[in-house]
Amino acid sequence: MDNYLNSNRIKIARKYRGLTIEEFANKIGITKQAVSNYELGKREPSYKELNAITNVLNFPYRYFVEKDNIEVNYNSTFFRSYLTAQKKYKEKQIIKVSHIRKYYSIISKYIKFPSLNLPEYDGKSSPEDMAYNLRELWKLSDLPINNLLRIAEKNGIIVTFFDSSEDTNKIDAFTNFVDNIWIIALSKNTTSLARTHFNIAHELGHIILHKHIMENNEELDRKDFNDIEDEANKFASSFLLPANSFIKDVMLYNRNLKLDGFIELKKIHNVSIKAMIYKLFDLGIISREKMTNLYKQISKRGWNKEEPLDNLNNIVAPSLFKDSINLLLEKKISVEELLDEFSDGGISLNSDDIEELLNLDKGKLKVNKIYDNPVIKMNDIIDNK
Secondary structure, three states: OOOOOOHHHHHHHHHHHOOHHHHHHHOOOOOOOHHHHHOOOOOOOOOOHHHHHHHHOOOOOOHHHHHOOOOHHHEEEEEOOOOOHHHHHHHHHHHHHHHHHHHHHHHOOOOOOOOOOOOOOOOOOHHHHHHHHHHHHOOOOOOOOOOHHHHHHHHOOEEEOOOOOOOOOOOOOEEEEEEEEEEEEOOOOOHHHHHHHHHHHHHHHHHHHOOOHOOOOHHHHHHHHHHHHHHHHOOOOOOOHHHHHHHHHHHHOOOOOOHHHHHHHHHHHOOOOOHHHHHHHHOOOHHHHHHHHHHHHHHOOOOOOOOHHHOOOOOOOOHHHHHHHHHHHHHHHHHHHHHHHHHHHHOOOOHHHHHHHHHOOHHHHHOOOEEEEEEEEEHHHHHOO
């Protein structure tokens, strides 16, 4: 048989679906050794076996004959659940964001995406100082942040959501970096705007403070991991709650530091009540005893699982790809032409997978329309959000 298959694509597709070699072999009715041979290029599957592979993995045949141009770098991804999430689930998400990056590069031929806009880190500045520097660079002054997701997108960060079912429920958020493209991935399980804001700010802390560590994060022990998590948390707290303006609001809306008073502060700052209480302790405004007492009240009211305002479902979805695809389709490029462009770029996926990866509306890439392709500035769109 002619050597027509890209054996590595079989492995990538298997991991994309979160399957081990054994699980995959059982689903298609062959041995683990056979799967291993296929993935190593030692043997090619028969046409019947290939048909089973494409059906089980739900990947188009064309995907398996394309040349490798998807860079999957397992060492440039930082998971907040790094020490607990299973390897196969982490690999699944890394492979998915690798596909997102490839789609980004293809779409950028037609769309002018926002440039990456981050402060330089000298390796010495504190997380608090770098949080201030980022606010200054992004011209946020010290005002509360209403939509951090959109602000991050406007400054060149790709933000995406991923499904967090039983296999990935230990993955809260993660950051991926390759070729100066930063991707923040957030679990769809997070339905609180306050939690989403903190997750994004936390990941921004990793991006700014820990780029050098991310390239070798597999070597981190528990202490090192906890240390950099603490730094990212301090960054997030300082970025979302600038000390002076936050203290002024506390004095204005909750001078007596009653638990219910923090609900009004949460409306203003879009930060969890527990995070605001800890911030006051960190600033020396309240004692550890006071903080502990407030935490006990939170537990007694059942707010550890869900705080007031968490159920408003007011999280804004990522729109960078959604807006760019809409613009392309409005400019008379057909869905078929767009999918062909993706395939010509070496990344053929089924439309429902592309829609999931790029946070598009379900069925968006199954509608037939006729279209044309100018370069469009995404910042003009994001500014209107």
